[in-house]
Amino acid sequence: MKKAAIEKAYQLAKEQYAELEVDVDKVLSELDKINISLHCWQTDDVGGFEKPGAELGGGGIQVTGNFPGKAKTIEQMRSDLDKVMSLLPGKQRLNLHAIYGEFGGKLIDRDKIEVEHFQGWIDWAKKRKIGIDFNCTCFSHPYADDGFTLSSKNEKIRKFWVEHVKRCRAIGAEMGKQLGTPSVHNIWIPDGSKDNPVDRNGLRKLLKKSLDEIFAVKYPQKYLKDSVEAKLFGIGSEAMVVGSHDFYLGYAAKNNIMITLDNGHFHPTEQIGDKISSCLQNVDELLLHLTRGLRWDSDHVATFNDEIILIAQEIIRAKALNKVNIGLDYFDASLNRIGAYVIGARAVQMAFMFALLEPVKTLVKFEEQGKNFERLAFLELLKTKPFGAVWDYYCLQNNVPVGQEYIEDIQKYEKEVLLKR
Ligand code: RNT
Ligand code: ZN
Secondary structure, X not given: OOHHHHHHHHHHHHHXXXXXXXOXXXXXXXXXOOEEEEEHHHOOOOOOOOOOOOOOOOOOOOOOOOOOOOOOOHHHHHHHHHHHHHOOOOEEEEEEEHHHOOOOOOOOOHHHOOHHHHHHHHHHHHHHOOOEEEEOOOOOOHXXXXXXXXXXXXXXXXXXXXXXXXXXXXXXXXHHHHHOOOEEEEEOOOOEEOOOOOOHHHHHHHHHHHHHHHXXXXXXXXXXXXXXXXXXXXXXXXXXXXXXXXXXXXXXXXXXXXXXXXXXXXXXXXOHHHHHHHHOOOOOOEEEEEOEOOOOOOOEOOOOOHHHHHHHHHHHHOOOHHHEEEEEOOOOOOOOHHHHHHHHHHHHHHHHHHHHOOOHXXXXXXXXXXXXXXXXXXXXXXXXXXXXXXXXXXXXXXXXOXXXXXXXXXXXXXXXXXXXX
């Protein structure tokens, strides 16, 4: 696209939004505050580097597809992440899982990992001036095979996972310290049962006990921020998930930690957007795992859809940007993984831009005056406003490909890099 045409379209868009009392230049500077945490696991189908050819194993999550070009080494993953970041406007962070350490070809079990295994990543992030978020990996391991980790009734197994998560928090805190921006550490465990359990209470007591042991170690908030991620069900945990939303929401509120909202983890008719302002009344901060669930927690690539737009709108309308940490969480191996990555990240950025372009004051005024027709009409009107022109200009301003140019860029990377792996 020609620069002059993009600029012209932007000027016209600005005029249209000004009629609605929306200041587009201000919107673009607000957009710069949106920092998306890039989930490294989209580049390698949640395999990790514990052993060569490692694959996602169990935990009720699944990757399907065999598109060529999966990252098989840390170097390949880093090259993919650089590529992704080069195609995204705005700021990003990196979201790592514990299985992505540099273990030097040795099998380091999860209860033995140390900062040194992640120093390479910290240095990598330092060079790029980005922060790192971290996750314990309580799946793809023999001790997770029977479906219980932190809620295991086998004390040896439970202790093993407590130790793992403790180490991960220590590593996260060190990442935050070295990088000068707090690392968000997220706990998701697959624990649950296929058929109706009898002792739900016993399992949840154990999970609470494990969390209490884990969080007994305190870190300054400027280094580490803790979050817990609930889920409704997974494959093999259809009847009950130990770490349900009720469980974690209560735990987070009581213990002053964050809650993670993954929009694949609820009933399909439940809206995560509606949960933002509900949770924020009693927990200070949230972490989002943005995805697109098709019929179940399928982890399809996030797109610019109603669900994601509502999430962004609710954050902006509640003026809660500084209380929400934004992460992606999907893994699709049926298409170019880098393409999938960029589509999802751009979709989320676009949703925030769309939300920022809303004349919130006017809409709230209508609402308070009981002018429901006017409110609905305005919301409909906004769907035909030229937000695409604003998006294109934002990309231009950030020196990243505009419009369909990023597709060609990824096709080139596929040919020159991915297909040669
Ligand atoms: C699983 C959770 C969890 C994982 C990642 C890999 O249902 O969403 O967040 O997807 O940690
Ligand atoms: Zn998630």
